[in-house]
Amino acid sequence: MKKIILSIIFTLFALSAFSLSKSFDYKNYTLTAYYPESVQPGDAVFVRLCFESKNKNFIKSLSTATKESGSLEIFRVKEDGNLNEKATSKSLFYKIEENKTKKLLRSVLLSGAPLSTYAKTGDYSAEVAFSVFGEENKISLPVKIIEKEFVSETIPLNASNTAIKTNVSSERMDQINRLNKILDTKNADAIYFDAAFNPPNPATRRTSFFGDRRIYAYNNGKSSTSLHYGIDYGVPTGSEVRACAGGKVVMAEDRISTGWSICIEHLPGLYSLYYHMSELKVKVGQMVKQGEFIGLSGATGLATGPHLHWEVRLNMEAVSPDFLLGDFTFKKEAGKKKN
Ligand SMILES: [Zn+2]
Known part of the structure; x- marks a missing residue:
């Protein structure tokens, strides 16, 4: 019985996690990043990047000759705000969608980094690196790891x-x-x-x-x-x-x-x-x-x-x-x- 109750709680928790989004304006394009507010040990941190541009060179630049672009790594944030130990290995972004209207070019990338069931609770940062128009960029997204009990x-x-x-x-x-x-x-x-x-x-x-x-x-x-x-x-x-x-x-x-x-x-x-x-x-x-x-x-x-x-x-x-x-x-x- 205890196991069944635990399982219901786990499921509700998994389904109710909040997601956040952040937009970044660059000279030739905008980037909106979607990411989780919090996750639990044994979950993964997924980040969806939506690039939009009216510049016709944009898609060419983002996806030249590759379906993989950019990377995601999760780091623990120390009390002084600096990044500490790495919680995941480096995951690549993959292009999952690309579309074009008369006025807008849109490219969507997705990456997921799995967290160990032994990951410590606390504040983390999802470090995203990507390259557009031959320019390297980096954004940081805050993610919390909250407690989960295992049987x-x-x-x-x-x-x-x-x-x-x-x-x-x-x-x-x-x-x-x-x-x-x-x-x-x-x-x-x-x-x-x-x-x-x-x-x-x-x-x-x-x-x-x-x-x-x-x-x-x-x-x-x-x-x-x-x-x-x-x-x-x-x-x-x-x-x-x-x-x-x-x-x-x-x-x-x-x-x-x-x-x-x-x-x-x-x-x-x-x-x-x-x-x-x-x-x-x-x-x-x-x-x-x-x-x-x-x-x-x-x-x-x-x-x-x-x-x-x-x-x-x-x-x-x-x-x-x-x-x-x-x-x-x-x-x-x-x-x-x-x-
Ligand atoms: Zn089994």
Whole structure:
């Protein structure tokens, strides 16, 4: 019961985060940046940059020969106002939209930097660097990291689950390396979906949460610790699983630890994963729409019972799936008409 209440609180929090915008006027163009007021450990900081100009050289300058432009890094702000340690590695901006009317040129870039579940609370600065008309510019956007509690749990594993967890066969290592290689791929052309995600099924019963600090107790008396990267929905085998967002299927196979598994690419470096399924309905290379039926849940791989594991990765780092259910790329916000 306590877990269910916690989960409802987490979800409400994720959906109610405020976004802010700031406009900057330059000689030949204006820039409006959309960013979150606050985030929690395990969320990501997304920044949407909307450039507008009446200068015809503008788009050429911003996007010459590249779909990647500029970078985003999050730093902790010290009490004296100076920037301290880096909270994320450098993330690139990708061009997600470009349009042109008779009078106006508009180019939109998006970048997301994932925050560790161990990120400290406090004041941070999103440092954005970009280059337009051959001129380097920098803006700083204030972001707060607010507290989030994570669950700690011990999971006893029987003999067969212990065997899976301690399996160091070359087959399992190959599967892990291959998936890591996919998740580490940032394909600038993969601009498939930039709005709020949906949950992969309507179940509300969660048996594990994102960021749970886990101890696996093996049947031989030994144990290991791990972080739970996704959300587990307690649903019976055969429940329908749907794509949380539009994208391209980049993995669909049976894996030793995660059973029948699917990975969908949504944006450069942003992927969703579905584990322990009983049946897959999609193939690698297939494009799927948000809400499309992709398979049936099950209990394959390392599972103590039937459930659906849903996970989201950004630049390799697991981020809270609940965070993605809100308007995390500020698509709606940026689409509002300005006064
Ligand atoms: Zn799980």
